[in-house]
Amino acid sequence: MAGGGDELKLLGMFASPFALRVKLALSFKGLSFEYVEEDLRNKSELLVVANPVHRKVPVLIHNGLPVCESMVIVQYLDEAFPGAGAPFLPSDPYDRAVARFWASYIDEKLFSAWVALFAAKTEEEKAEGTKQTLAAAETLEGALRECSKGKPFFGGDAIGYVDVALGGFAAYVHAFEEVHGLRQFDAARTPLLAAWLARFVELDSAKAVMPDVGRLVERGKMMQAQAAAATAATAAAKAS
Numbered sequence: 683m684a685g686g687g688d689e690l691k692l693l694g695m696f697a698s699p700f701a702l703r704v705k706l707a708l709s710f711k712g713l714s715f716e717y718v719e720e721d722l723r724n725k726s727e728l729l730v731v732a733n734p735v736h737r738k739v740p741v742l743i744h745n746g747l748p749v750c751e752s753m754v755i756v757q758y759l760d761e762a763f764p765g766a767g768a769p770f771l772p773s774d775p776y777d778r779a780v781a782r783f784w785a786s787y788i789d790e791k792l793f794s795a796w797v798a799l800f801a802a803k804t805e806e807e808k809a810e811g812t813k814q815t816l817a818a819a820e821t822l823e824g825a826l827r828e829c830s831k832g833k834p835f836f837g838g839d840a841i842g843y844v845d846v847a848l849g850g851f852a853a854y855v856h857a858f859e860e861v862h863g864l865r866q867f868d869a870a871r872t873p874l875l876a877a878w879l880a881r882f883v884e885l886d887s888a889k890a891v892m893p894d895v896g897r898l899v900e901r902g903k904m905m906q907a908q909a910a911a912a913t914a915a916t917a918a919a920k921a922s
């Protein structure tokens with residue numbers, strides 16, 4: 683429990699990068715919570731009632747009230763628990779706007795490039811997904827330079843809003859390398875991001891909630907094999 687009579691319950695799924703953001707945010711703020719693992723093929727009544735619009739994880743239930751959408755939850759934690767650690771969002775309104783901009787870039791460009799890569803059925807689609815992923819990483823390299831002002835994190839010396847947004851994908855960077863053979867935050871191409879990742883995964887609060895990379899790799903390989911089998915079945919059906 684969070685302390686002071688607050689009850690926090692997180693509905694998540696072990697492989698969800700969005701749920702990981704919330705686990706990271708709670709961990710960085712030192713807030714304890716009850717964790718409920720959802721089976722997304724058979725969603726609980728609690729999830730459906732708590733997030734009737736999207737029926738997705740993560741949902742944070744604070745004293746019985748549900749809050750949905752990972753980055754909305756991260757902001758909520760800043761506002762609902764002002765005494766729990768440094769705020770993720772900067773105090774200056776312009777810096778706050780910049781942080782929100784980059785967090786939404788991560789969802790719109792980096793995540794969608796990964797989805798494109800993951801869904802790729804042909805070599806051309808795979809090449810396109812790879813190109814988009816590396817281009818998004820290069821853009822984020824510039825964002826990190828701008829936001830960190832020479833300090834280790836997007837938030838400066840401390841973990842900030844963009845660090846949490848990107849941190850949700852930290853375990854995936856390693857898993858992707860194993861499943862797709864693509865090093866996204868490469869030290870030669872994006873040295874700041876590569877150093878950011880190495881530092882981030884070593885933080886005690888991050889380590890405490892990070893999913894097992896081996897399990898993510900296993901899941902990624904299984905999904906890749908299922909996608910390949912579906913493509914082969916479609917090709918066979920067309921040929922017959």
Ligand SMILES: N[C@@H](CCC(=O)N[C@@H](CS)C(=O)NCC(=O)O)C(=O)O
Pocket residue numbers: 695697698699700701722737738739740750751752753
């Ligand atoms: N924009 C949402 C994305 C959440 C999301 O896509 N969650 C996925 C798991 S990674 C989910 O619950 N999927 C279930 C479904 O689509 O039915 C956020 O940031 O929280």
